[in-house]
Amino acid sequence: MRSGHYALALLALASLAACASGPDASYVGELSASGDAQILATDMVEFVSTQIPAGTGSIALDPIPADQSSNALTPTFTTALRHRGFAVADNEQAAAPAAHHVRYWVTPLDGGDLVRVSIDDHTEASRFFVRSGQSGLQAAGPLMVRQDAEADR
Numbered sequence: 001m002r003s004g005h006y007a008l009a010l011l012a013l014a015s016l017a018a019c020a021s022g023p024d025a026s027y028v029g030e031l032s033a034s035g036d037a038q039i040l041a042t043d044m045v046e047f048v049s050t051q052i053p054a055g056t057g058s059i060a061l062d063p064i065p066a067d068q069s070s071n072a073l074t075p076t077f078t079t080a081l082r083h084r085g086f087a088v089a090d091n092e093q094a095a096a097p098a099a100h101h102v103r104y105w106v107t108p109l110d111g112g113d114l115v116r117v118s119i120d121d122h123t124e125a126s127r128f129f130v131r132s133g134q135s136g137l138q139a140a141g142p143l144m145v146r147q148d149a150e151a152d153r
Contacts, residue, residue, distance in 0.1 A: 026064045027105040028071040029113070032131065036113065037072035039137045040106060040129065044117050045080040047125045047143060048102060054085030057098035061088065073106060113137065122148035 031037055052059070059081060064074060078088050089099050103118040112130040123145070130140040 026062045026074075026103050027107070028064055028068050028073045029106055029108045031072060031106070031113070032108070032111075033136060034072070035136050037076040040073060040113065040115055041077040041080045043127065043129075043139065043143075044077055044104060044115065045084050047117055047145075048081065048086070048119065049084055051119050051123055052086070052100050055087075057100060058087040058089040060099040060101050062101060062103040073104075077104070112140065 031040075048059070061074070061078065064071065081088050100120055103121075105114075105116045107114045109128065110130075112128060114126065114128050116124060116126045118124045124147075125143050125145045127143045128140045129137040132138045
């Protein structure tokens with residue numbers, strides 16, 4: 001499959017995962033290995049830090065469904081954000097107007113994981129991670145970023 005078609009297929013699958021979890025919810029599918037959460041969280045925080053300078057308000061993570069409350073990614077992602085200098089809002093603070101809303105979807109796909117992160121409903125990034133032998137997950141391609149031009153006006 002040509003790389004353009006592959007990227008389009010990945011974005012379509014990411015959209016399906018978002019629809020399955022609801023418009024205002026994050027989603028974390030089952031991760032295959034214990035180290036996957038750290039690898040994915042590190043990459044997710046790297047993207048967030050390119051879009052939001054640390055110290056410019058808090059980050060409110062959109063909730064995940066109750067049946068995913070024990071996933072390893074959410075606390076790892078929260079800790080990584082705080083380590084990078086971000087204030088992560090708790091549920092009471094999430095409604096604060098200064099909070100940047102971050103939604104994330106992690107979906108198992110072809111032995112790897114498809115990750116999508118949305119910031120304030122106008123900047124989104126997607127990346128596919130593959131399992132590479134004994135080295136665990138690694139990015140299978142570039143980070144694909146899309147910004148809503150209307151939100152910047």
